[in-house]
Amino acid sequence: MxxxxxxxxxxxxxxxxxxxxxxxxxxxxxxxxxxxxxxxxxxxxxxxxxxxxxxxxxxxxxxxxxxxxxxxxxxxxxxxxxxxxxxxxxxxxxxxxxxxxxxxxxxxxxxxxxxxxxxxxxxxxxxxxxxxxxxxxxxxxxxxxxxxxxxxxxxxxxxxxxxxxxxxxxxxxxxxxxxxxxxxxxQYRAMLHLAPPLLTTPEEQGDKLPVLLIGTGDAADLYLCALQRDPTARYWPVGILDNGTAPEGFYLRGVPVLGSIGDFEAVVRDLDYRGARPRHLILTEGASGFAESGFEELINCADRLGMAISRPAPVLELRNPKSESRFELRPIELTDLLERPQAALDRDALRRMIECRRVLVTGAGGSIGSELSLQLAALGPSELVAIDHCEYNIYAIDLELGEKFPNLARKAYLCDVRDAARLLEIFDRHRPELVFHAAALKHVPMVELNPCEGVLTNVLGTMNVADATRRCGAKAMVQISTDKAVNATSIMGATKRLAELYCQALDLVSASAENPVRFMTVRFGNVLGSSGSLIPLFKRQLARGGPLTVTHPEMTRFFMTIREAVELTLQASAYGLEKQVGQGEIFVLDMGEPIKIIDMARRMIKLAGYVPDEDIKIDIVGCRPGEKLFEELFDDDERRVNSPVPGVLGAIPHPVPLSRLQRAFVQLRRHAKSGDLDGLVELLAQILPSYRRQSAKPPSLAMPTSAKPRGYQAAA
Structure with missing residues (x-):
């Protein structure tokens, strides 16, 4: 019309x-x-x-x-x-x-x-x-x-x-x-305001710090716009390098594009000749905007030329004229090096799963549990119940939820998942419809030193949560698992494997019930920034001047950001509940390529402005008890299947009958309560034929033949 x-x-x-x-x-x-x-x-x-x-x-x-x-x-x-x-x-x-x-x-x-x-x-x-x-x-x-x-x-x-x-x-x-x-x-006047940088002398710029920008996108435009609004800013943009989208001679708010990132060293030499050598390299583009090796080459060039690498303040701070930190440059985080295209999220499915439902999270104060609680709160549940055994952790997440979601009905409980009676009391009081089980002991060497505690929390604690979920008539329980459970060589991995098998058995049994309850398990590898992970350790070691400690030069791990891991966990759960996919399966997050720990240590040293092995040493200290050189995503006795969930793979373990697991868990409880370590390990080996506990002493640095990354080959 x-x-x-x-x-x-x-x-x-x-x-x-x-x-x-x-x-x-x-x-x-x-x-x-x-x-x-x-x-x-x-x-x-x-x-x-x-x-x-x-x-x-x-x-x-x-x-x-x-x-x-x-x-x-x-x-x-x-x-x-x-x-x-x-x-x-x-x-x-x-x-x-x-x-x-x-x-x-x-x-x-x-x-x-x-x-x-x-x-x-x-x-x-x-x-x-x-x-x-x-x-x-x-x-x-x-x-x-x-x-x-x-x-x-x-x-x-x-x-x-x-x-x-x-x-x-x-x-x-x-x-x-x-x-x-x-x-x-x-806009024209704003361009004139920033036009002089290369036309004026360094003396006229006073004590401003010359900086070179990478990228001509929206973030670069926003940063330059923020600079021009405040003449007291400490930074002087002398030029921009682009990834090839903007031609040389192009101006962005008066700052010239001097070439592509391949011309980096030549541009710096030319600026040095003009007396405007940049002191900082400001990345306004993420790592995904570069070629496969472009980001690493850029860091190496900046390292050779003695330039610090930084990012501008977040977008919200740049937009806020009252923010005092909007021009402060932020150090590059290691997550920038791991940046990759994110899997597409079906946010409508996530909201349909969570909105107006009662949700309970165990381990809500931990690294993964807190991110899970925040993302769940943003999806509009009718009530969010947070459980954790650490007083400070549950206080901190409850405070953050109250500040960010003041209208959310929430309740925080101090509770250990080992205490079945306390769990049943909480479940009966709130009758949750969805349960997310993130509570676990996750530190491999620590659980290796305290195997009975690992069994009581990871195995019997999971059984308590699953049984309470089944009793209160919830719609689903989602368990957070780990790649350490694959071909386990540690107590921690073996206990998480038993937790996976228990939830699988309940999922298969419940499928034929009149009101079925889904028991889903989501497995993934290391998450960046979690408590006990290597990044906080490396940061502390860098602050002391080194050395950085690496267990083995060939040690590799799968890595993912906490936010991405939680998002994919919720998406897998939504598909499993709404579309009834993955019955009796384990959802395995696609973790991308494994990364060598020693390479991450070198990158962190470079990002801190030092030279690896010269300014900061890297010490090889040997593998710790229970550690493997290569983590895997799939166990030997699992069948790999295609999953309809974007960014998620599927694994079907060989099922163990629920009655057998329940009898074994009674014996595990007896061994754990009495401190019978030998009986505990022997029983774990009987239930899990693939479990082979490593020697308590650290192995040599020679790569064992059993370290072949079977799961990775399958996942790739």
């Missing part, structure tokens, strides 16, 4: 005695675009008049606030007619004299009056032109065309046939660029 036909149909419903109203509606759609007044067909006649009156009053108020811009537009309209007349007469070869310009006596004032009537009806003065878009600029062209057509109609009505018709076409082609130029003045 055309822009004219729609208002005519709307007017027809009001009666053809309202012809001026039809014209007003049609004019409004022509001036503001086809989306203007979309809701008019649903309004009655009186409502339409009130609606148009409100819009007209709003437009008039906007003009009064932008009266200078309105007057400039009228001046440009008069100038456009004069220039169009000169062009028209020049094309005809006529001599510009009084006779030739006689028609201007009524053409110029007449067109200015038409513009003075038409322009206020348009949204030209209701927009913030500092952030103009292409659609806004096309709006100017639309308004100019409407004003020109209205004036041509007036000429025909007044029978002023002496006016050359081509003048109105030419003036429209001139007026639109003039009005656009008026609105781009703020």
């Amino acid at each position: 055309s822009q004219i036909e729609q208002p005519l149909r709307t007017g027809a419903s009001l009666g053809f005695h309202a012809v001026p109203l039809y014209a007003a509606i049609a004019l409004g759609r022509l001036l503001s675009g086809p989306d203007c007044m979309r809701d008019l067909p649903a309004l009655q006649r009186g409502e339409v008049y009130a609606y148009l009156r409100r819009r007209l009053i709003g437009r008039v108020k906007a003009v009064s606030k932008s009266r200078n811009l309105f007057l400039d537009d009228l001046m440009m309209s008069a100038l456009a007619v004069l220039l169009a007349t000169m062009v028209r007469l020049g094309l005809d070869g006529q001599v510009a004299g009084p006779e030739s310009f006689r028609f201007l006596l009524f053409t110029v004032p007449g067109f200015v009056l038409v513009c003075a009537a038409i322009f206020p009806l348009s949204p030209l003065y209701s927009r913030n032109w500092r952030h103009a878009s292409v659609a806004d600029l096309f709006g100017i062209v639309r308004v100019v065309c409407v004003a020109s057509l209205v004036f041509v109609f007036c000429i025909f009505v007044a029978r002023l046939f002496s006016v050359p018709r081509s003048v109105m076409v030419i003036q429209a082609l001139i007026l639109a660029p003039l009005m656009i130029a008026l609105r781009l003045r703020p």
Whole structure:
């Protein structure tokens, strides 16, 4: 339906005695675009008049606030007619004299009056032109065309046939660029404000720190915009390097693009010759914006040239003019080196799973549990119950939830998952519909030194949570597992494997029940920044001046950020619950490529501005009890399957009957309570034929033949 036909149909419903109203509606759609007044067909006649009156009053108020811009537009309209007349007469070869310009006596004032009537009806003065878009600029062209057509109609009505018709076409082609130029003045002035960096001498810059930017995207534009608003900022942008999208000689807010990242060393030498050698390299692009090896090469070049690498403050701080830290450069985090394309998230499915449901999280104060609690709270549950055995952890997450989600109904409990009676009391009180089980002992060497505690928490604690979930009639329980459970060589891995098998057995048994409860397990590897992980350890060692300790030069691990791991965990859970996929399966997150620990240590040293093995040493200390050189994603007795969940793989373990597991868990409890370590290990080996506990002493640095990364080959 055309822009004219729609208002005519709307007017027809009001009666053809309202012809001026039809014209007003049609004019409004022509001036503001086809989306203007979309809701008019649903309004009655009186409502339409009130609606148009409100819009007209709003437009008039906007003009009064932008009266200078309105007057400039009228001046440009008069100038456009004069220039169009000169062009028209020049094309005809006529001599510009009084006779030739006689028609201007009524053409110029007449067109200015038409513009003075038409322009206020348009949204030209209701927009913030500092952030103009292409659609806004096309709006100017639309308004100019409407004003020109209205004036041509007036000429025909007044029978002023002496006016050359081509003048109105030419003036429209001139007026639109003039009005656009008026609105781009703020951006032009901002560019002039930052234009001098390479044109001025370092002495004129005072004590400002010269910096070189990487990337010409939105983040770079926002950072330069923040700099130009505050002349007291300490940083002086001397140039930009791009990934090939912007040509050399291009300017971003007055700062020149000096080349691509491949020209990095040549650009630095040239700036050094000019006396503007950059001290900082500011990355405004993530690692995924570079070629496969481009990010590493950039770090190595900056390291050789003695330049620190940083990131600007987060976007929200840059946008906030009151933020005192908006110009503070942030050190590169190791997550930047692991950045990769994220799996697509079905957020509608996540919200359907969580919204208006009672949710319970165990281990809610831990690294994964706290991120899980925050993401769950953002999805709108009717109630969130947080459980943790650490007083400070449960206090901290409850405080953060209260600050970020003040309207969320929540409850925090100090509770150990080993205490079955306490768990049942909490479950009976709140009747959770969804249970996320993140409570576990996860530190491999520590559990190896305390195997009985590992069994009591990871095995019997999981059994307590699963049994309470089943008893209260919840819809699903989701268990967080680890790649240490695959071909386990540690107590921690063996206990998590038993927890996986118990949830699988319950899932298979519950499938035939009248009201089935899903028991899902999500397995993934190391998460960056979690408590007890290597990154906090490396940071502490760097702060002391080194050395950084690495257990083995060939040690590799799968890594993922905590946020990504939790997002994929929720997505796998949503698909499993809503679409009933993965019955009796383990969801295995796609962790990407494994990374050598020693390579991560070297990168962290470089990011800190030091030279590996020279400024900061790396010590090889040998593997700790229970550690493997290569972690795996799939066990030898598992069948790998394709999963319909994006970013998630599937594994089907050989099931163990639930009755056998329950009998074995009774014996495990007896051995753990009595401290019978030999009986405990022997029973674990009976239940898990693949479990082979390593010697208590650290192995040699020679790679064992059993360290072949079977799971990784399968996952790749």
